[in-house]
Amino acid sequence: MNLDGLLIMARLGWLVGIVLLQITNLAHAGELTPFENKYSAKLYGFTIDVTSKLNAQADGIFEFSFDANSTLGRVTETSQFKWNSAEDFATPLQYHYKRTGVGKNKEQILNFDWAKNEVINTKNDARMALDASKKIQDSLSYQLQLRQDLMAKKKNLSYLITNAKKNKEYKFEIVGDEVLDTPLGKVNTVKIKRVQTSDERETYAWFAKDFQYLLVRLQQEENGSAYTIYISKASLNGKAIEHF
Numbered sequence: 001m002n003l004d005g006l007l008i009m010a011r012l013g014w015l016v017g018i019v020l021l022q023i024t025n026l027a028h029a030g031e032l033t034p035f036e037n038k039y040s041a042k043l044y045g046f047t048i049d050v051t052s053k054l055n056a057q058a059d060g061i062f063e064f065s066f067d068a069n070s071t072l073g074r075v076t077e078t079s080q081f082k083w084n085s086a087e088d089f090a091t092p093l094q095y096h097y098k099r100t101g102v103g104k105n106k107e108q109i110l111n112f113d114w115a116k117n118e119v120i121n122t123k124n125d126a127r128m129a130l131d132a133s134k135k136i137q138d139s140l141s142y143q144l145q146l147r148q149d150l151m152a153k154k155k156n157l158s159y160l161i162t163n164a165k166k167n168k169e170y171k172f173e174i175v176g177d178e179v180l181d182t183p184l185g186k187v188n189t190v191k192i193k194r195v196q197t198s199d200e201r202e203t204y205a206w207f208a209k210d211f212q213y214l215l216v217r218l219q220q221e222e223n224g225s226a227y228t229i230y231i232s233k234a235s236l237n238g239k240a241i242e243h244f
Helices: 004-011 013-026 141-151
Strands: 035-043 045-055 061-070 073-084 089-101 107-112 120-121 126-129 156-164 167-182 184-194 200-207 214-222 223-234
Touching: 073 141, 089 141, 141 156, 167 200, 167 214, 184 214
Parallel strands: none
Antiparallel strands: 035 045, 035 223, 045 061, 061 073, 073 089, 089 107, 107 120, 120 126, 156 167, 167 184, 184 200, 200 214, 214 223
């Protein structure tokens, strides 16, 4: 057994992050509210526990973290970003990725220097120029932009992500409406799909339309198998969301 299972969950990290950020829709548009939430899934017989937090810091800076933990290993991601509430826009400042457990460990720290318009990989001092006009994001902060765009009913859901080596465009499309049975009751949802060049992997997410687009389900299909993760607890400022 290796880290493949956990890495699948890490690839689902963009969706897990959206779950957490969608909960903040309960606040007014343009505002971010700190939260801490937990998620769980079964993969190859192993339980994967996910915890994520959004914490407010000084001067409009926020820290968003994602932590997926199992007996196979652990994946953590943290993004510090400057939040512009007037424009509903996140400007990344630092991104930290760490993977430990069975197999090869990995760690990456990216620092964004907007005064010089460059991003630096602190591990090897690799540098890459940034074009501020393209609103480049890191692998977590773009999830916030997706959340804001869903709230604004935008149809063009496209984001440019950097890893200090190259930029990669993430695209999403709206599939349609669907009623889901959930542990919290039936709920009207909108289903979205990540658009990818490879036909081998498909990723879907379902958002509760009448509950500020709270994510209720996400699923990745690959090689004939489906991996699904459900929200287990949702809270905002300590108040639990108990039913739809």
